[in-house]
Amino acid sequence: MATYIVGDIQGCLDELKLLLTTVQFNPSHDQLWIAGDLVARGPKSLQTLRFVKQLGESARIVLGNHDLHLLAVSLGIHRVKEKDQTAAIFSAADKDELLTWLRHQPLLAEHDEFVMCHAGISPQWDLATARSCAQEVEQILQSDNWHWLIKNMYSNQPDQWLDQLQGIDRYRYTINAFTRMRFCFADARLDMECKLPPNEIDNDQLMPWFDLPSRIALDKTVLFGHWAALEGHTSGTEIGLDTGCVWGGSLTMLRWEDKQFFVQPAL
Numbered sequence: 001m002a003t004y005i006v007g008d009i010q011g012c013l014d015e016l017k018l019l020l021t022t023v024q025f026n027p028s029h030d031q032l033w034i035a036g037d038l039v040a041r042g043p044k045s046l047q048t049l050r051f052v053k054q055l056g057e058s059a060r061i062v063l064g065n066h067d068l069h070l071l072a073v074s075l076g077i078h079r080v081k082e083k084d085q086t087a088a089i090f091s092a093a094d095k096d097e098l099l100t101w102l103r104h105q106p107l108l109a110e111h112d113e114f115v116m117c118h119a120g121i122s123p124q125w126d127l128a129t130a131r132s133c134a135q136e137v138e139q140i141l142q143s144d145n146w147h148w149l150i151k152n153m154y155s156n157q158p159d160q161w162l163d164q165l166q167g168i169d170r171y172r173y174t175i176n177a178f179t180r181m182r183f184c185f186a187d188a189r190l191d192m193e194c195k196l197p198p199n200e201i202d203n204d205q206l207m208p209w210f211d212l213p214s215r216i217a218l219d220k221t222v223l224f225g226h227w228a229a230l231e232g233h234t235s236g237t238e239i240g241l242d243t244g245c246v247w248g249g250s251l252t253m254l255r256w257e258d259k260q261f262f263v264q265p266a267l
Helices: 013-022 045-054 065-074 095-103 127-141 146-152 167-179
Strands: 003-006 031-034 059-061 114-116 183-185 206-208 221-224 238-240 250-255 260-265
Touching: 003 013, 013 045, 013 250, 013 260, 045 059, 045 095, 065 095, 065 146, 065 167, 127 146, 127 167, 146 167
Parallel strands: 003 031, 031 059, 114 221, 221 238
Antiparallel strands: 003 250, 183 206, 250 260
16 A cells, blocks of 8 residues: 655646556555645646545545635635636536535545645644644534635634634634645744745745744644645655646655655646
8 A cells, every 4th residue: 555645736637647647556555645726727627626536535635725715616705717727617517516525625634644734734733733723624614604614714814823712713724824824924923925935035034834943843744735836845844745737847746655756747
């Protein structure tokens, strides 16, 4: 059995299938972990949802910001944008089945040796807090009250974690940390504006979430996507897997057991 982890697919299904062929992925005994953003901007979002869903227990997925936005579009909270190339999903006969399956995916997935999320884990959280916060949001997403959560998730506030946060403020911080976070300020507040690579930042108050000196140390490697400008940042305790396939970069996959990377350039 091998465990493969891949960065943001964003509708780039052809590249994903080529990678799976390269590694001779066998769903009967291998697992594919996907770090969120299955959809948007690439040409085959609908087909990607169908393909990953049919993998069943062989696939482990976490939700990304584009996946959550797709749910918002499905509710009419936002309109379909041409650049997202997701319109086909909403005219598909299996639309409801696919969207229901999508909203039942977690924000955090855990392996014995690593955790996977889309953007990262708040530097103010230990792993127990991250688990608990993820589960709180997941329970609402999977309930009849999911419309309320999706409708009210769009805000950059609160930008700092406090244990006493309650209600939508607590859930919104959790969603932003897991699906949108890149940089933090020195006091651990989340910055939701800057998308540049760290080496192009001239603001000494901003630093990547994983480099914050006050960050609570975790006892597992964190695998994440979301930040294509990192070009696959890798360090001892975090591995970034979004290498911008949808932007003309590549799709990157890691085989966990031997830490070998496989790269498929965008077609």
